[in-house]
Amino acid sequence: MSSSAFSNVGRALRHRNYRLFFIGQGTSLVGTWITRVATAWLVYRLTGSALLLGIVGFAGQIPTFLVAPFAGVLVDRWSRHRVLVVAQVLSMIQSALLAAFVFTNAITIVHVVLLVAFQGLINAFDTPARQAFVVEMVESREDLPNAIALNSSMVNAARLVGPSVAGILIAAFGEGWCFAIDAASYIAVLISLLMMRVAVRPARKAGKRVLVELRDGFRYAASHKIIRSALLLLALVSLVGMPYTVLLPVFARRVLHGGPYTLGALTAASGMGAIGGALWLASRKDETGIARVMLFGGAAFGAGLVGFGLSQTLWLSLPLMVVTGAGMMIEMASSNTLIQTLVDEDKRGRVMSFYTMAFFGMTPFGALGGGILADRMGAPMTVIIGGIATLVAIAAFTLARPHSAK
Numbered sequence: 001m002s003s004s005a006f007s008n009v010g011r012a013l014r015h016r017n018y019r020l021f022f023i024g025q026g027t028s029l030v031g032t033w034i035t036r037v038a039t040a041w042l043v044y045r046l047t048g049s050a051l052l053l054g055i056v057g058f059a060g061q062i063p064t065f066l067v068a069p070f071a072g073v074l075v076d077r078w079s080r081h082r083v084l085v086v087a088q089v090l091s092m093i094q095s096a097l098l099a100a101f102v103f104t105n106a107i108t109i110v111h112v113v114l115l116v117a118f119q120g121l122i123n124a125f126d127t128p129a130r131q132a133f134v135v136e137m138v139e140s141r142e143d144l145p146n147a148i149a150l151n152s153s154m155v156n157a158a159r160l161v162g163p164s165v166a167g168i169l170i171a172a173f174g175e176g177w178c179f180a181i182d183a184a185s186y187i188a189v190l191i192s193l194l195m196m197r198v199a200v201r202p203a204r205k206a207g208k209r210v211l212v213e214l215r216d217g218f219r220y221a222a223s224h225k226i227i228r229s230a231l232l233l234l235a236l237v238s239l240v241g242m243p244y245t246v247l248l249p250v251f252a253r254r255v256l257h258g259g260p261y262t263l264g265a266l267t268a269a270s271g272m273g274a275i276g277g278a279l280w281l282a283s284r285k286d287e288t289g290i291a292r293v294m295l296f297g298g299a300a301f302g303a304g305l306v307g308f309g310l311s312q313t314l315w316l317s318l319p320l321m322v323v324t325g326a327g328m329m330i331e332m333a334s335s336n337t338l339i340q341t342l343v344d345e346d347k348r349g350r351v352m353s354f355y356t357m358a359f360f361g362m363t364p365f366g367a368l369g370g371g372i373l374a375d376r377m378g379a380p381m382t383v384i385i386g387g388i389a390t391l392v393a394i395a396a397f398t399l400a401r402p403h404s405a406k
Contacts, residue, residue, distance in 0.1 A: 012147035017196045018137040024192025026154045028088070031185030033162025034169065035095055037267055038178035039116065041170055041260055042102070044249040046109055050379060054371015056109075057246040060116035061364035065357055067124035072353025073213045075125065076346065080133040081198045087126035088186050088193065094119050095183035102176035120364075127360060128353040131336065135348065136198065145290075145337045149282035152333040153275050163271065167264025217350030227342055227351065230294065230335045233397045235358035237298055237331060240389035242363045243370025243382065244305055244324070250379040256314050269318045273304075273325030281333050290338050297330025298394040305387030309380045332359060 013019045043056050075083060098115055101107040138147045169178050221227050252263035277297065304324030311317040336355065343351045366386075373382040 012138050012143045012150055015138050015140070015143070015147075017198065018134075018147055020192040020195055021137055021189075022150065022154060024189040026158060027188035028185045029155055029158030030162045030165070031095070031182035033158050033267075033271075034166040034178045035098070035182040037163045037166035037264060038170060038175040039098075039112065040246065040249050041166075041263060042107070042175045043109065043112060044253070045175075046107075046112075050247065050250050050374040051371045052109060053246045053249060054243070054367045054369070054374070056113060056116055057243075057367030057371070058364040059113045060120045061123075061360055061367070063117055063120035064124045064127070064360045065362070065364060067121060068128060068353040068356045068360075069214055069218075069350070070210060071125045072128045072217065072350040072356075073210050075129045075132055075349030075353065076213070076217075080129045080136065080349070081193065081196065083125055083129040084133060085190065085193050087122050087129065088190050090122045091119065091126070092183050092186035092190075094122065095179050095186070099176050099179035099183060102174065102179060123360065124353075124356070127356040128349055131340070131352040131355065132348045134340070135345070137196075144340060145284070146282055148337045148340060149278050149284075149333055152278035152329055152336075153282060155274075155278075157271075157275050161268075163264040163267035167260045170260040214350065217347050217354070220344070220347050221351050221354050224342065226291070227339055229397065229400075230291075230338050231354055231358045233294070233298065233393065234332065234335045234355070235362045236393040237301065237328075237390055238359050238362040239366045240386045240393065241301055241305055241328070241366070243366040243386055244308070246367045247370060247374055247379045247383065250374060251308075251317070255312065255380060256317060258314070262314065265314070265318060266321050269321035270325035270328075273322035273327075274329035276322075277326035277329040278333055281330060281337070290334050294331055294334040294338060295394055295398050297327050297332075297334060298390060298397075300324075300327030301331055302327070302387045302390030302394060305383050305390060307387075309382075309384035309387060335359075 013022060039056070040053065043053055094115055098107075098112075101111050134147050134151065135144065138144055166178050169175075169181070221231060248266050249263055252258045252260075252266060256262055256266075258265075281293070300323055304320050304327055308317055308320040308324055311320055339351060339355055340348075370382050370386065373385070
C-alpha cells in the first residue's frame with residue numbers, strides 16, 4: 001500500500017461521532033466474535049451434529065430475514081441513535097443469559113436455539129439502523145465509502161482477535177466465560193453511543209401504514225437497476241457461499257483432526273483475509289469502479305471456498321481461509337458502498353433493511369441447507385458445491401450487469 005493510499009485509510013476517523021463509534025463498537029465486536037465461536041463449539045459439543053449446527057444457524061438469522069423489512073420502515077421513522085442504544089442493551093441481556101445457563105449447567109440445545117433466535121430479532125433492527133446511522137456520524141459525504149470500509153475492517157479485526165481468544169477461553173474455562181465477556185463488552189459501545197453529539201433528527205410522522213411504506217421501499221429498490229443487481233447478487237452469494245461458517249467446527253474436528261484451537265485458527269484466518277480486503281477498500285480514494293470490485297470479490301470468495309473444500313491439511317486450509325475471507329468482505333463491503341452512495345436519504349433505512357435481508361437474512365436458509373447437505377454428503381463437498389454456485393452467480397451477473405455500473 002502506497003503512502004498516499006495509507007493516508008486515505010483513516011480519514012473518516014476525523015469525525016468525532018464516528019471515532020467514538022469505531023472505538024466502542026470495535027471493543028464490543030471482539031466479544032461478539034468470541035460468542036459466535038463459543039456458540040458453534042457449544043452446539044457441536046452438546047450434539048455432535050452438523051445438522052444441528054445448521055439448524056442453530058438458521059434459528060439465529062431467520063428472524064432477521066422475516067422482521068428486517070418492517071424494521072427498516074421503523075428505522076426510517078425513528079431515531080437511529082436510540083434504536084442502536086436499545087439494541088445494545090438487549091444484546092447484553094442475551095449474552096448474559098447464555099452465560100448464566102452454562103455456568104449453572106442448565107444449558108440445552110433448546111436454550112441455545114431460543115436465545116440465538118432472540119439475537120436474530122435484535123439484529124433485524126440493529127443492522128439497518130447501524131448501516132443507516134453511518135451517514136449521520138460522518139458529516140462529509142465523500143468520507144462515506146471510507147467509513148463503510150472501516151466498519152468492515154473493524155468487524156474483521158474483531159473477527160481476527162475474537163476467535164483466537166475464544167479458542168483459549170473454551171479450552172481453559174469452557175464456553176460460559178466467553179458469553180460473560182461478550183455481555184460485559186457491550187458496555188463499551190453503550191458508552192460511545194451515549195457520548196455522541198447527535199443532531200436531533202425529527203421523527204418522521206407515519207403518514208402511511210407500515211405495509212404501504214414497505215411496498216414503496218421495495219418498488220424503489222426493484223426499479224433501481226444498480227441497487228437491485230447489487231442486492232440480488234449479495235443474496236445469492238450469501239445463500240450458497242456463507243454456510244461454510246457454520247460448518248467450520250466439522251472441518252476443525254473431522255477433516256483437520258483438531259479442536260477449539262483449530263476452529264479458532266480457521267476463523268481467525270478468514271478474519272485476517274477479511275480485514276485485509278476491508279483495508280484495501282478503505283485505501284481507495286472514491287467509489288469509482290466499485291461494481292467491478294464487487295464482482296472480483298465474489299469470484300475470489302467462490303474460488304477460496306472450492307479450494308478450502310478440497311484441502312485436507314491445516315497448512316493449506318489456513319491460506320485458503322484468508323482468500324475466502326478477503327473475497328467475502330470485498331463483495332459485501334463494496335455492495336454496501338455502492339448502495340449507500342446511490343440510495344435516497346428518505347428510503348435509506350428500508351433499502352438497508354433489504355441489504356440486511358440479502359446478507360444476513362439469506363444466510364439461515366443457506367445454513368439450514370448446508371447442514372442438511374453436510375449430514376448426507378459431508379462438509380467438504382457441501383462447501384465445494386457452494387463455491388461453484390458462487391462462481392456461477394458471479395459469472396451470470398458479470399454478463400448481465402447494467403452498463404452504468406462501472
